[in-house]
Amino acid sequence: MTKQIIVPFGPQHPVLPEPIHLDLVLEDERVVDVIPSIGYIHRGFEKLVEKREFTEYVYVAERTCGICSFIHGMTYCVGVEQIMNIEVPERADYLRTIWSEYSRLHSHLLWLGLFADSFGFENLFMNAWRIRERILDVFEQTTGGRVIQGTCKIGGVRRDIANEKLAEMSSNLDSIRKEIEDLTNVFLHDDTVRHRTRNVGVLSREDAYHLGAVGPTGRGSGVAIDLRKTGYAAYGKLNFSMVTDSCGDAYSRCLVRCKELFSSIDLIQQAIRKIPDGPIEVKVTGAPNGEFFCRAEQPRGELVHYIKGNGTKFLVRSRIRTPTLSNIPSLIKMLQGCELADVPVIVLSIDPCISCTER
Amino acid sequence: MTYLAKSPWIIHYDASSCNGCDIEVLAALTPVYDVERFGIVNTGNPKHADVFLVTGSVNEQNREILKNTYDQMADPKVVVAIGICAASGGIFRECYNVMGGIDKVIPVDVFVPGCAARPEAIIDGVVKALGILEAKRQAMNDRPAATRKPAGDSV
Numbered sequence: 001m002t003k004q005i006i007v008p009f010g011p012q013h014p015v016l017p018e019p020i021h022l023d024l025v026l027e028d029e030r031v032v033d034v035i036p037s038i039g040y041i042h043r044g045f046e047k048l049v050e051k052r053e054f055t056e057y058v059y060v061a062e063r064t065c066g067i068c069s070f071i072h073g074m075t076y077c078v079g080v081e082q083i084m085n086i087e088v089p090e091r092a093d094y095l096r097t098i099w100s101e102y103s104r105l106h107s108h109l110l111w112l113g114l115f116a117d118s119f120g121f122e123n124l125f126m127n128a129w130r131i132r133e134r135i136l137d138v139f140e141q142t143t144g145g146r147v148i149q150g151t152c153k154i155g156g157v158r159r160d161i162a163n164e165k166l167a168e169m170s171s172n173l174d175s176i177r178k179e180i181e182d183l184t185n186v187f188l189h190d191d192t193v194r195h196r197t198r199n200v201g202v203l204s205r206e207d208a209y210h211l212g213a214v215g216p217t218g219r220g221s222g223v224a225i226d227l228r229k230t231g232y233a234a235y236g237k238l239n240f241s242m243v244t245d246s247c248g249d250a251y252s253r254c255l256v257r258c259k260e261l262f263s264s265i266d267l268i269q270q271a272i273r274k275i276p277d278g279p280i281e282v283k284v285t286g287a288p289n290g291e292f293f294c295r296a297e298q299p300r301g302e303l304v305h306y307i308k309g310n311g312t313k314f315l316v317r318s319r320i321r322t323p324t325l326s327n328i329p330s331l332i333k334m335l336q337g338c339e340l341a342d343v344p345v346i347v348l349s350i351d352p353c354i355s356c357t358e359r
Numbered sequence: 360m361t362y363l364a365k366s367p368w369i370i371h372y373d374a375s376s377c378n379g380c381d382i383e384v385l386a387a388l389t390p391v392y393d394v395e396r397f398g399i400v401n402t403g404n405p406k407h408a409d410v411f412l413v414t415g416s417v418n419e420q421n422r423e424i425l426k427n428t429y430d431q432m433a434d435p436k437v438v439v440a441i442g443i444c445a446a447s448g449g450i451f452r453e454c455y456n457v458m459g460g461i462d463k464v465i466p467v468d469v470f471v472p473g474c475a476a477r478p479e480a481i482i483d484g485v486v487k488a489l490g491i492l493e494a495k496r497q498a499m500n501d502r503p504a505a506t507r508k509p510a511g512d513s514v
Contacts, residue, residue, distance in 0.1 A: 011421070012428055013403065017381045018373045019421065040421045041375035044456040051453055063450055066379025066475055110382060113389070129389035136386075147379045147475050355378040 156281025215301020376415030
């Protein structure tokens with residue numbers, strides 16, 4: 001039997017901006033097993049619900065993750081609204097959808113950049129982040145924040161977007177779409193990129209399903225689950241088709257995200273066409289009494305916020321399950337049997353967000 | 360101007376940030392802000408780095424890693440704490456697993472405020488840190504060679 005050695009990966013690693021630790025068990029250059037350990041950035045803010053009023057906790061929920069912050073805040077708000085039977089105005093639902101999809105654009109572009117970085121394509125990394133800045137500009141103009149927005153609140157949203165601004169955003173997206181087309185062409189058709197991503201980190205459909213893969217990781221293996229299809233916020237009133245692929249390798253997961261960029265742009269433009277005039281918030285009185293599981297589609301997959309209140313200003317329990325946590329078992333399956341040099345590509349192909357995972 | 364001031368290399372570690380400040384650090388390195396035009400390079404190796412950017416607060420599990428990364432950096436070196444979490448714990452300061460600002464583990468030269476800290480603020484903080492780095496280098500060169508400590512031993 002070949003001698004086994006253990007190579008540590010992380011927590012401080014050049015390819016990942018966040019700390020996750022993997023012990024890679026190697027036989028020569030081949031990874032035979034992976035032992036993950038997490039907990040480097042656990043903060044424990046689920047317990048903060050006992051110290052923050054339920055209306056203030058939106059800010060904490062938003063800071064679960066700096067990349068999909070808006071969606072975290074929104075999911076928490078939707079959960080509390082469901083417990084309290086609050087009907088959110090239609091315009092607020094549309095605005096939430098628009099900001100959610102901008103979050104997805106910014107997250108996927110960020111990921112494409114980091115993914116390019118993982119196989120050493122620096123120029124592509126810079127280009128993806130250049131386009132991403134245009135998305136962040138929209139966030140800054142409409143909410144005031146670049147990565148943490150703070151616009152979602154229980155009962156609606158805090159800021160309105162003027163109709164002229166919405167029209168400008170819509171036409172702006174046309175030019176962003178052209179830039180994204182050029183960018184994704186390189187990811188999907190460039191020989192060097194395909195060489196690094198094709199047949200790397202293959203996850204079969206059965207494995208993806210049984211290991212609980214969610215989001216683009218699952219959809220890249222043919223598991224057709226997209227919670228936007230459940231029609232929360234304004235998604236029920238918009239047309240879009242779910243993006244799936246059947247190969248289950250790193251290229252498929254990249255392909256799914258590339259196509260989702262275009263579906264997000266379509267969704268935003270549809271929402272801007274259909275958005276009704278009206279109020280953006282309703283007055284909230286009382287406190288939540290009851291419990292609710294609220295699910296939403298984050299850029300990385302299914303996000304679950306469990307909220308339980310007892311009729312006081314302070315919630316009893318909050319539980320957040322984020323997509324990366326569900327994807328770690330799939331990641332281990334993908335890594336088993338791969339070459340050491342492919343480890344960064346495979347780890348990044350699930351789009352790990354450790355801040356979400358460890359809460 | 361020395362080679363350090365002309366091309367300082369940075370290393371970044373996420374102690375327990377929400378990711379907001381981390382991606383703003385990276386945003387400062389990419390087009391639009393593009394600090395690479397000033398010679399600032401992001402490296403993954405602490406032995407190559409002059410400026411240590413830390414986001415987020417410390418906890419029991421990562422304090423050793425933070426200390427270890429800092430100790431591996433060669434003198435002179437400066438630490439920039441980015442975001443309110445790295446300064447005091449910020450919105451998470453009352454959480455059971457947050458010890459507080461990173462100055463409890465390593466000495467900090469510059470604090471950059473904000474939640475999340477904007478790239479402009481991060482660049483400002485790093486520029487300020489470069490002045491401190493130069494002063495540290497001067498002080499180190501002025502010392503007689505025999506009293507110089509080997510890299511990694513300093514506080």
